[in-house]
Amino acid sequence: MSATPEIAVSEVKAALAAAIGDDAVSTAPDELSAYTADTYWPALAANAAGTPIARPEIVVRPRTEEAVAAVLETAGVHGTPVVPWGGGSGTQGGALATEGGIVLDLRSLDRVIEIDETSMTVTAQAGVNGRRLEAELNERGLMLPHYPASVEWATVGGYIAARGSGVLSTRYGKIEDLLLSLRVATPATGLIETVPVPRHAVGPELTQLFVGSEGTLGVITRATLQLVPVPAERRFAAVAFPSVHAGIHAIRRTLQAGHRPSVVRMYDEDATRLAFAPVVGEDLSGVYTVLAFEGEPDAVDVEERRTLELAAEAGAELLAPAIGERWWDRRYDFYHPPHQPELPAIWGTLDVVATYSRIEAVYEALHNAVRVPYAETGLELRMHFSHWYPWGTMIYGRFVVPDGGPDALEIHDRIWADGMKAALDAGGVMNDHHGVGIKLGPYMRRQHGRALDALRGIKAALDPDNIMNPGKMGL
Numbered sequence: 001m002s003a004t005p006e007i008a009v010s011e012v013k014a015a016l017a018a019a020i021g022d023d024a025v026s027t028a029p030d031e032l033s034a035y036t037a038d039t040y041w042p043a044l045a046a047n048a049a050g051t052p053i054a055r056p057e058i059v060v061r062p063r064t065e066e067a068v069a070a071v072l073e074t075a076g077v078h079g080t081p082v083v084p085w086g087g088g089s090g091t092q093g094g095a096l097a098t099e100g101g102i103v104l105d106l107r108s109l110d111r112v113i114e115i116d117e118t119s120m121t122v123t124a125q126a127g128v129n130g131r132r133l134e135a136e137l138n139e140r141g142l143m144l145p146h147y148p149a150s151v152e153w154a155t156v157g158g159y160i161a162a163r164g165s166g167v168l169s170t171r172y173g174k175i176e177d178l179l180l181s182l183r184v185a186t187p188a189t190g191l192i193e194t195v196p197v198p199r200h201a202v203g204p205e206l207t208q209l210f211v212g213s214e215g216t217l218g219v220i221t222r223a224t225l226q227l228v229p230v231p232a233e234r235r236f237a238a239v240a241f242p243s244v245h246a247g248i249h250a251i252r253r254t255l256q257a258g259h260r261p262s263v264v265r266m267y268d269e270d271a272t273r274l275a276f277a278p279v280v281g282e283d284l285s286g287v288y289t290v291l292a293f294e295g296e297p298d299a300v301d302v303e304e305r306r307t308l309e310l311a312a313e314a315g316a317e318l319l320a321p322a323i324g325e326r327w328w329d330r331r332y333d334f335y336h337p338p339h340q341p342e343l344p345a346i347w348g349t350l351d352v353v354a355t356y357s358r359i360e361a362v363y364e365a366l367h368n369a370v371r372v373p374y375a376e377t378g379l380e381l382r383m384h385f386s387h388w389y390p391w392g393t394m395i396y397g398r399f400v401v402p403d404g405g406p407d408a409l410e411i412h413d414r415i416w417a418d419g420m421k422a423a424l425d426a427g428g429v430m431n432d433h434h435g436v437g438i439k440l441g442p443y444m445r446r447q448h449g450r451a452l453d454a455l456r457g458i459k460a461a462l463d464p465d466n467i468m469n470p471g472k473m474g475l
């Protein structure tokens with residue numbers, strides 16, 4: 001955490017107040033304390049120990065998109081870092097002001113600007129909370145089919161900036177598939193709009209450049225996103241596969257045949273026993289898998305029948321649908337105590353994605369690099385497969401060490417280093433939907449090779465003074 005001289009902080013504060021109004025700017029210590037940790041484990045542990053790893057010097061809460069651009073201009077003049085903050089639910093440390101400076105809390109940009117029921121799109125400001133937006137859309141029979149488990153905290157801007165995914169992604173896609181266009185403020189350009197449709201031939205697609213940019217290129221101030229009707233029917237099913245291999249084979253065939261279940265969540269044996277079973281309240285073992293099908297009832301009939309036939313061909317046992325419904329009703333319980341671990345435990349999610357040709361090797365590699373060698377720490381590794389594509393799938397590998405003791409941070413970092421090396425060596429990509437932040441920055445060169453230099457060049461063009469979220473994403 002850098003310490004900008006006090007005199008400089010008060011100068012920047014005065015300049016910001018002059019630019020966007022005194023009441024949008026604060027240096028009150030108790031207000032700054034609210035931004036010392038997102039949900040990145042080392043930040044939570046450091047906070048609990050009273051030694052935060054990050055602390056902004058100024059918090060700014062802009063009420064207009066023009067004010068966001070004015071903040072960047074003022075920060076540029078003073079060379080002050082700017083770190084966007086959406087809901088603070090990120091797991092990678094992306095929203096932490098590790099170099100001091102300004103935290104830009106976007107939650108006052110909270111207007112739903114337009115719901116276009118003909119095109120089925122919504123235009124909303126970046127700070128709109130996910131749950132609030134969903135309620136507003138549902139009243140009109142619509143939904144934004146991006147249902148992350150963090151919907152109660154996360155914002156529209158955070159969804160996009162961290163390149164997220166929701167529980168219905170297998171049918172509707174990740175956030176980048178739902179996005180039409182953006183308004184963004186960058187230090188080099190001020191406020192810019194990307195072209196209003198995602199399919200065009202007027203040059204490269206700039207909208208997508210900002211998806212996953214985690215505040216390192218600029219600040220997303222509004223977005224237009226695709227909606228769908230609330231489905232006439234959502235039907236659940238549950239199966240138990242004889243093995244992870246059999247499950248991957250069956251779901252691959254399902255997707256490659258063109259079917260799109262909305263939910264496919266396949267828990268490996270450890271995850272079934274340690275995560276799925278306690279939440280649904282039964283004593284279970286096997287490779288339990290929840291499926292959902294949605295849309296018009298006739299289409300649901302066909303999709304369900306064919307998916308279950310392919311599962312049965314792979315040796316799956318068909319279970320009562322009630323277990324799938326219970327899982328849906330309790331799906332947020334996974335992220336709250338007693339199911340969500342708490343300090344002094346160490347936890348994290350090794351979230352990796354790969355093609356079908358490689359995913360099983362990645363799964364084995366994570367098992368061998370993390371579950372086996374760390375067994376002596378009491379580590380549990382619960383892996384599930386939750387976002388499926390026609391070409392591959394991802395592994396959500398939640399590890400928990402019950403109590404790391406005095407070496408907890410070192411153990412945490414070692415697990416990540418070993419897990420990422422194993423996943424990359426086996427042909428995986430190190431993240432499907434949680435982003436990079438601080439956590440995965442050290443592995444960006446390994447992941448991207450020389451392409452990382454292209455990303456750095458783009459950053460240098462849009463953010464020449466390197467004020468946008470410095471120190472993140474390995475940039």
Ligand SMILES: Cc1cc2nc3c(=O)[nH]c(=O)nc-3n(C[C@H](O)[C@H](O)[C@H](O)COP(=O)(O)OP(=O)(O)OC[C@H]3O[C@@H](n4cnc5c(N)ncnc54)[C@H](O)[C@@H]3O)c2cc1C
Binds near residue numbers: 085095150157
């Ligand atoms: C319990 C739990 C469950 C989760 N489940 C999911 C899940 O199912 N799917 C999923 O994808 N993620 C999940 N996450 C991770 C996290 O919630 C998502 O990444 C979410 O999209 C972050 O949104 P946020 O508004 O909280 O962003 P923040 O945490 O505030 O910020 C995340 C990053 O984006 C940047 N940023 C935020 N807003 C903007 C903006 N307007 N412009 C530019 N940069 C910006 C920040 O600087 C930071 O780098 C989960 C997290 C938790 C704690």
